[in-house]
Amino acid sequence: MVLLTNSLLKLEKRARKIIKPKKFLDTLQITVKGGHGGNGMPKYGGIGGQGGAVYLKAVEKCSLKELWRKNPSKMIEARSGEDSNKMRLVGRRGADQELEIPCGVTVIDNDTSQIIGELNKEDETCLVASGGAGGCSGSSFIGTKGNVRNITLDLKIIADIGLVGFPNAGKSTLLKAISNARPKIASYPFTTIMPQIGVLEYSDYRQITVADLPGLIENAHKNIGMGHQFLKHVERTRLLMLIVDINGFQLSQKHQRRNCLENVYSLNKELELYDSTLLEKPSILLINKMDLDGSIDKFIEYENYFNDLSLAVEEISEDIRPEKLLKFERVIPISAKMYQEVDKVKEEIRDVIDELDRRNDEDIDSKVNEKLRKKLMEHGPKMV
Ligand SMILES: Nc1nc2c(ncn2[C@@H]2O[C@H](COP(=O)(O)OP(=O)(O)OP(=O)(O)O)[C@@H](O)[C@H]2O)c(=O)[nH]1
Ligand SMILES: [Mg+2]
Numbered sequence: 399m400v401l402l403t404n405s406l407l408k409l410e411k412r413a414r415k416i417i418k419p420k421k422f423l424d425t426l427q428i429t430v431k432g433g434h435g436g437n438g439m440p441k442y443g444g445i446g447g448q449g450g451a452v453y454l455k456a457v458e459k460c461s462l463k464e465l466w467r468k469n470p471s472k473m474i475e476a477r478s479g480e481d482s483n484k485m486r487l488v489g490r491r492g493a494d495q496e497l498e499i500p501c502g503v504t505v506i507d508n509d510t511s512q513i514i515g516e517l518n519k520e521d522e523t524c525l526v527a528s529g530g531a532g533g534c535s536g537s538s539f540i541g542t543k544g545n546v547r548n549i550t551l552d553l554k555i556i557a558d559i560g561l562v563g564f565p566n567a568g569k570s571t572l573l574k575a576i577s578n579a580r581p582k583i584a585s586y587p588f589t590t591i592m593p594q595i596g597v598l599e600y601s602d603y604r605q606i607t608v609a610d611l612p613g614l615i616e617n618a619h620k621n622i623g624m625g626h627q628f629l630k631h632v633e634r635t636r637l638l639m640l641i642v643d644i645n646g647f648q649l650s651q652k653h654q655r656r657n658c659l660e661n662v663y664s665l666n667k668e669l670e671l672y673d674s675t676l677l678e679k680p681s682i683l684l685i686n687k688m689d690l691d692g693s694i695d696k697f698i699e700y701e702n703y704f705n706d707l708s709l710a711v712e713e714i715s716e717d718i719r720p721e722k723l724l725k726f727e728r729v730i731p732i733s734a735k736m737y738q739e740v741d742k743v744k745e746e747i748r749d750v751i752d753e754l755d756r757r758n759d760e761d762i763d764s765k766v767n768e769k770l771r772k773k774l775m776e777h778g779p780k781m782v
Contacts, residue, residue: 423462424553424593424631427508428472432544433492435530436479440539444482447489449529449544452476454505454551456517457498462553465499479532479541492529502556502634508548518556552630555593557609558751560632562669563641564661565589565613565649568686572641572734573610576744581610587649588613593631598744606751609635614668615649616656616718629672636754637747638681640665640724644693644731656718658685659700659710664718666707674722680750683726684743689733697731704729 433449452474466472474497480489505514505524515524526549530542561569565587573579577596582589590612598606611628632638642662648655656664662683669676683704685697703710707723728746732739 423466424555426462426466426472426551427548428469428474428551429546429548430497430527431473431475431546432527432529433476434478434544435532435541436481436489436492437541438489438533438535438537438539439482439484439487440535442482442484442487443535444487444539445489445534446482446532446539446541447479447491448532449479449541450476450492450494451525451529451544452495452497452527454497454499454503454515454517454524454526456501456503456520456522458501458520460498460500462500462503462551465497465551469497476527476529476544478544479529481541482532482539489532494529496523499551500553502554504552504554506550506552508550514549554634555595555609555631556634557595557607557631558635559606559608559637559639559747560635561608561610561639561641562632562665563613564615564643564647564665566647567613567641567643568734569610569613569641570594572684572686572732572740572743573608575734575737575740577608579608579610593628598747600744600748604748606747608639608747614665616653616664616668629669629676632669632676632679633673636679637750638669638676638679638724639684639747640681640726641684641686643687644685644696645687645690658696659703660714660718662704662724663707663711663714663720666724667718667720669724670720670722677720677722677724680727680754681724682743682746682750683724683729685729685731686734688731688738689736693731701729 430452432451435449436446438444438446474495476495477492479492482489499517501518501520504516505526507514514526517524527545527547530544533539533541563569570581570583570590573581573596574583577598579594579596581594590610594610596608596610598608609631611631642658644658646655646657647661687693711719711723727750730739730743730746732743734740
C-alpha cells in the first residue's frame with residue numbers, strides 16, 4: 399500500500415513537472431479566430447452583422463507567460479455578428495477581441511511562415527484575424543466564417559546592450575556590479591538559464607539597459623547548448639558586449655581548452671554563423687578576472703590581438719576561425735568580482751551609446767536634407 403502511494407505521488411510530481419510552464423517564455427503559439435458573420439433575413443432583405451476581429455496590442459508590463467496563464471486554451475476568439483431580425487434589420491457587429499502582448503514580439507503565421515507584424519512599441523496594434531461578413535442577398539443571407547490563423551508570438555528582448563560570452567565568464571557578476579539587477583552567480587556553467595535585464599543609471603538620469611544572456615558554447619549555432627536560442631535576443635540590441643575569462647575556458651574534460659584569445663575568435667565565429675549581420679553591430683570586449691595571478695602578463699601577451707583580430711586570425715584553428723572579424727570599439731581589462739574598472743565599463747558604455755545616438759541623429763539629418771534637396775530640385779526654379 400505504502401509502495402503504491404509512493405509511486406502514485408511520484409507520478410503526480412512528474413505530471414506536475416511536465417505541465418508546469420517554463421519560467422521564461424520567449425515564444426508562444428496561439429490560435430486566433432475572427433467572429434462568425436451574423437445571418438441575414440431573406441424575408442425583409444436584412445443583413446447580418448460582421449464578426450468581430452482579433453487584434454494584438456503591445457503593452458509594456460506584460461509577458462507571454464501571463465498571456466498563457468490568462469488563456470490556457472491558447473484559443474482567442476472574437477464575438478460573432480448579430481443575426482438580422484425584425485427589430486434590427488442590420489445586425490450589430492460582433493465585439494472585437496484585443497489581446498495584450500509584450501513589446502518586442504514578432505507575429506508569424508505558422509502556415510505560411512510569413513511575418514504578419516512586429517510590435518515593438520507600447521500601444522502598437524496588429525490585426526491577426528478578421529471577422530466573417532454578415533449574410534446578405536449575395537451570400538444567400540448566410541454569414542461567413544471568421545478568419546482562423548495559427549500564429550507564433552516570438553519575443554525578442556529589447557535592450558541597448560547584449561552580454562555575450564561562454565559560461566562562467568562572469569557576465570552575471572558584471573551585470574550585478576554595474577546595474578540594479580541581482581542575477582544568480584555561481585562557479586558552475588549555465589547558472590543563467592533565462593535572459594535578465596539590468597538597468598544602468600547615470601547621474602543625468604539617462605538609463606541604458608543590458609541583457610545578461612545564458613552562456614554560449616562552441617557550436618551553439620548548431621543548436622547545441624542553450625545559447626543559440628538566446629542569440630536571437632542580441633538581434634535587437636544596439637551594442638554587443640563580449641566578455642571572456644583571461645584564463646580561458648573549458649566546458650568539460652571532453653571539450654578542448656581554449657585560451658582567452660581563442661575564445662574571442664570562437665565567440666566571433668558563433669555570432670557569424672548565427673547571423674553575420676550581427677557583426678556589423680558595434681562591440682566592446684571585456685577581459686575579466688584580471689584579479690587572478692598571472693592575468694596581467696597574459697593580457698599584455700594578447701592585447702594587440704584583441705585590438706586587431708586580423709593579426710592572429712591565420713594561426714587560429716579552422717573550426718573557430720571566423721571569416722568576418724569583429725572590430726572592438728573598446729577593449730577593457732576588468733575584475734567584475736572585485737569591482738575593478740567596472741565604473742570605467744559603465745562610462746565607456748555611455749560614451750559608445752552617445753556616439754551611436756549622435757551618428758543616428760546625423761544620419762536622420764542627412765536623410766531629411768537629401769529629401770529636401772530632392773523636393774527643391776523637383777519644384778524649385780530651374781536654372782537654364
Ligand atoms: N576571480 C574572479 N572570479 C570571478 C570574476 N567574475 C566572476 N567570477 C566568478 O566566476 C564564476 C562565474 O560567474 P558568473 O557571473 O555566474 O558567470 P556567467 O558568465 O554569468 O556564467 P553563466 O551564467 O553560467 O553563463 C563565479 O564563481 C564568479 O564568482 C572576477 O572578476 N574574478
Ligand atoms: Mg550568468
